[in-house]
Amino acid sequence: MLDALIGSGVDLLTCRQEGGAAMMAETYGKITGRPGICFVTRGPGATNAAAGVHVAAQDSTPMILFVGQVARNMRHREAFQELDYPAVFGTIAKWAVEIDDPARIPELLARAFRVATQGRPGPVVIALPEDMLVDTADVPDAPPIRPIEMAPAADGIAELTERLARAERPVAILGGGGWRGAARDGMIAFAERHALPVAVEFRRGGSFPADHPNYVGDLSIGASPGLVEAIERADMILMLGGRMSESPSQNYTLFDIGPGDDRIVHLHPDPEEVGRVYQPGLGLVGTAGGFVSAVEGLPGPNRQSGWVEDLRRTYLDWSTEPLPLPGSFQMGEVVCWLRDTLGPDAAITNGAGNFATWINRHYRFRDHGSQLAPTSGSMGYGLPAAVMAKRQQPERDVVCVAGDGDIMMTVQELATAVQHEIPVIVLVIDNGMFGTIRMHQEKHYPGRVSATDLRNPDFAAMAASFGCHAETVRDSGDFAAAFDRARASGRPALIHCFLDPEALTIAKTLSDLRDAT
Incomplete structure (x- = not known):
């Protein structure tokens, strides 16, 4: 497959983890309405990619995941990294199929594009046996697929x-x-x-x-x-x-x-x-x-x-003015500054966490594809989504907003952004905890904090080691200048922002939640 892509004109991104690759493909589907295409290796590669397939399923996004498979004469022996893909993905994907005969590739790919795009859009998984990929067949190609538009009766x-x-x-x-x-x-x-x-x-x-x-x-x-x-x-x-x-x-x-x-x-x-x-x-x-x-x-x-x-x-x-919260870094002020500064075509991407509630409330999404976030609530989505969005539309500003727990799920895709020279801007909002889970603990299990405290790396130093422009911001008054420098750098950039742990939600502090129990 990799050899066949040489000289094909296909825009190939080399990613660092299959979950990030699948989320990038899903983002392409969100932006264009056409299936994003992702190739992963069999077994562990496929199960890593399942995170992105699940996003595509719950978000109704067209996507096609190609996965490796053992040779046909080794099937059903649990050979190296063998999986039964229809069984594994049967409850997530709209369709999962294995191509045993190269002569059927045009037929099955045409069907895959239709399944992914027609009706309720979603992901399709196609398994490719190792030996089938080097077989040859003389068969006409399928025509381009144009999804059917359906009008109500x-x-x-x-x-x-x-x-x-x-x-x-x-x-x-x-x-x-x-x-x-x-x-x-x-x-x-x-x-x-x-x-x-x-x-x-x-x-x-x-x-x-x-x-x-x-x-x-x-x-x-x-x-x-x-x-x-x-x-x-x-x-x-x-x-x-x-x-x-x-x-x-x-x-x-x-x-x-x-x-x-x-x-x-x-x-x-x-x-x-x-x-x-x-x-x-x-x-x-x-x-x-x-x-x-x-x-x-x-x-x-x-x-x-x-x-x-x-x-x-x-x-x-409801949405115009932010509520003040403890600490020198005011998340609401930062989101409102982004809202009032970025152009209408700017894209904001995010994964999951309490930090996203400030985006939902205060940012005003004005153009198609300006909000790229998973309805499935998948952590780690924001960075891969930003990489793909900026790759597809380099003229627009693309900003990933991620929590400190959220970013660590796919932080390795900073390497993808650097390698392919994709100048995304990443804001890491660091409060030293899995904030959403901590919020529920404080509400429902007062005084019993468990497994939500985080000891984080220096995210700016980490980003610099990847080759990114990197800054640290502890006061929201310093944010605008840091953002302008990041944008002017022309490189992938990360701004490490420190949020007071007391500023746990958009309207209530950590102490407020404790006092209410």
């Missing part, structure tokens, strides 16, 4: 039109990964024409521009109480493209499960998803692009209330 659109005409307090909630290009533009026009306030699901920022007057916030972990209240008061919920899973549904409390909710109009590209958890008043099957095409000619209502303006004002009041 005409009777469904007719009922949607009636519901929109009656609604006084509608809310649209965008999910899934299809809101790019013409689909995103069409959704903006639809929201304007129908006076729709638009929210996005957890970590789907950029699906709708946050600086647009119809944007009213994101349903993240710790969502705005005003947005949650508005959804409870709404008389119509346009649930478009997403699954409304645990995080955006506020632990499955926003909508009734079982009895159904007649307010809900649920659009999804997979018919099996409509009604799987929530029983909607109206179910529609279609892609984001198919939906906006179907509703393009619908006349706007005569809705005159200040519903959109009220929800927009609530969002701005």
Whole structure:
């Protein structure tokens, strides 16, 4: 495989761990809507890559993972690093297959691209036996694959039109990964024409521009109480493209499960998803692009209330000013500075941790692909995602924000950024602990701290050893100058930021949590 890539024109990144490689491929799928391609070795390589496959599955991202396999005449003996890939990945991937005959490569790859991109997008795993890779076959290649756009049925659109005409307090909630290009533009026009306030699901920022007057916030972990209240008061919920899973549904409390909710109009590209958890008043099957095409000619209502303006004002009041917390490094101030300084096409990437709640609340994602973060909550995602995003769109600023526990999951990919000269900027927010787990310990097991304290390296020194530009910041007043130097360096850069352990959450200190128990 590696030999065949020589002279192919394929942009090949040499990564340092299979999990990071798979997360980079998943990021490519998020950005482009086309499958990111990842090659890993068999056995341990495949199981390391499973972290990225799981992100692609839960985030509905097209991706194809090619994995090595033992020779065909050694199968079923537990030969060196042998795995049964359909069994191992069967509950994560949309499809897992092994190619035994080189003559079937065009057929099976064409199918893999369709499975990965059509319906609910997701990952496909393809195993390649060692001896099959050196076989030859004379067979026509498959044509390029163009995913099918599906528009909702005409009777469904007719009922949607009636519901929109009656609604006084509608809310649209965008999910899934299809809101790019013409689909995103069409959704903006639809929201304007129908006076729709638009929210996005957890970590789907950029699906709708946050600086647009119809944007009213994101349903993240710790969502705005005003947005949650508005959804409870709404008389119509346009649930478009997403699954409304645990995080955006506020632990499955926003909508009734079982009895159904007649307010809900649920659009999804997979018919099996409509009604799987929530029983909607109206179910529609279609892609984001198919939906906006179907509703393009619908006349706007005569809705005159200040519903959109009220929800927009609530969002701005909630997100504009940061809350002060203990310590000289104010995370909220830093995120607001990034929000007000970076251009609309800048991308912010992150993995998992309490540090991400400041991003969710204060940053305003304005362009498609400006938020690259896992809805699956996978630690370590931010750095590989940043490397891929900057590789694909070198003209945009790409900033990875990572916690001290988070960054250590994939920190070796700094070497990938340096080797391929990809000038990402990494902010390591160091509070010396696994903060999210510590928060739950303080809430539910007061006085019983266990396995959450971290003894960290000097991240700036580590980054410098990789060949990065490196800085250390202990006071948020020094952050802007350090960031400007990092950006001007033209190299991969890391800024090691020290956050007071008391600043455990966006609104409550560690002591507040202890005192409340």
